[in-house]
Amino acid sequence: MVAFSSLLVALWVGSVGASLLPDLEFEWCGPNNQATRKEWGELTSAERIEYTDAVLCMQKQPQRLPREEFPGVRNRFDDFVATHINYTLNIHYSGLFLPWHRHFLWLWETALQDECGYNGQLPLVNPSVYFSQTDNISYWNWPYWANNLAASPLFDCSASSLSGDGEYNPEEQSIQGGSVTLPRGTGGGCVRCGPFKDMELHLGPFSRALTSFTEIPAPAFDYNPHCFNRSLNNFVSTNYNNETIVDRLLASTDIIDFQTVMNHWPPNAEGVLGVHGGGHFSIGVTLQDLFASPQDPAFMLHHGMIDRLWGQWQTRDERRRRFALNGTSTILDPPGGIPVTLDTEMQFGVLDRPRSIRDSMDPTGGGYCYSYT
Template sequence: MRLGFRDLQTLSLGTFLCISISIEFCLALQSSQACPCDPDQMSVRREWGELSPGERIHYTDAVRCLMRLPPKLAAVGSFPGVRSRFDDFVATHINYTLNSHYSGLFLPWHRHFLWLFEQALRDECNFDAHLPYWNWPLWAGRLAESPLFDGSDTSLSGDGSYNPAEQDISGGDLTLPRGSGGGCVKDGPFKDMIINLGPFPRSLLSLTEIPAPQFDYNPRCLNRSLNNFISARFTNQAHIASLLATPDIASFQLTMDHWPASPSGVLGLHGGGHFSLGSTMQDLFSSPQDPAFMLHHAMIDRLWGIWQAADEEHRRYAVNGTNRILNPPWAEPVTLGMKMEFGILGEKKTVGEVMSPWNGGMCYGYT
């Protein structure tokens, strides 16, 4: 789907506010060549429920295509667990987890990671649409009823089979009840999906590098455990309103990504989405193995873009934190000129190049 500037006249107010601010700003900058993205060619990412059944299947077919294609990583190193082009993305995420999480690189690194995934779908799997997103509050507290996780052929597959051995979730001072599944995904397009990498313990967050072997082959089923308690409590509209009301990038990051848990029992929106889906998505390192990962992070990117566009002068290029997980005092502070690595997926990008979704070769917005 492409959106022309004239089409904005026909959009609802809510949709207009989500995407038109960035397009208007882009138009204003075109005369100075600061905005290389043509608004008439802007790709529009839509919420999963806005897609027709055929469009949803078109997306899941493209993702499954990546799972069938041969990897590129195997040709450049020793990656025994990387068995597909899809695994290239998982392994890259694993490799840069200790740089791109709970740090100043979290938002810009994942923005470009999503773009590279979307381009792979388009260039290698005949996908002619755009990455959808998961709008959490639409189905917070009733995940199995959502078009994303109802287990139908037009979903991303649903819950896993019930596993009585699944434990409650504990971290910091917070203990959360387990979900409703805990076993292999039972139905939908990813019912028979095998994941190959991980799992990784969260204790690795305290290390300066991931110990070998990072990329062992460990085939097992996609695990899901839909957790309505976490979904309702931590991904609701009130939390999104609080996020968008934050006055600066440091408070935005904290509201988005509050984990390890504080004594007040707060789990950020980022963690709320991950922890509402079960153990595959709860693995900080290898969570892209769940097809819901990309849609979850597209929602994060969407909210960051809305927040940025609300105050272009002060927010578009606002950075905070370092290039290492949990921002240790010895780490390098993030700057707009800092280069981010994406391994086999694509060339290095500076932080400044991806602070706008219409820069750095990208050209997209959200409904």
């Protein structure tokens, strides 16, 4: 049995109440010029392949992080993985989680367009002020496919998928989390089908059995080539990414409740996955890796769904929710942690200059201009 990392128990200590600002209106962002992020199953086969081709292209582009400091970074794709590793101890189970990952997704889709020719770019009134937008980055609507991941267009191993299950590995173990045992998935070995078959990963893996979160643990940024591993797990997806839980998340009464349901199911149950962990744990150890999980191409689509739900929740009560924050800038919100505010700066290393949380609170304001189907 493999023990859950204590990271699965979010300690919501202290809070920053709902912060209110006047509505920010940008006339240039409206229904006629918003980029639309679609569910993977809504894309045509050609559109899906266009996306996976762009991801493969990113794996061929030169890295921007210095090799001497980041020896495991071998391409542009790895720049994003290493950036996630570098800020993991700030951006998970904290007040930075939602806004940081929203901007991380935007940086990813912008890089796909600018560096690998993915889709078109919408015109801007003032490119020096506003972020540019790309179109058709996708998301993974978990309940659609929860009962049979292998039959979904995401993981069916077809040429228009994100590849599928890994080879069967008899050594894969079940996972114990509090009073709940998560049975092993159906794979556990290297992925040998679809567009990412035989893909080589360069960073990680990191242990799930961490007990201290004061510094980035080994292997840090070391070069460690290994195969892309998957193990599809319908038990996890049906229990932690179903429509009932999604509806309960959207019915959250405030940001603290929203964060709690995001990380726990049932709410307030220790050691049990919420919808965030459910997505990560439903397809194997690559996506389960707290630090290096962006190495699985499904990472961006999983977090697209999280961003979609957060945006929907915000829109249901603009005055109280649009700028609502809770937590600190340190993992697990420890006592004495510094509470986040709208002026807290988020770091993205080589990917972008620092951005304030304020800039990432509205998908149609602050420089963004996108919506979800």
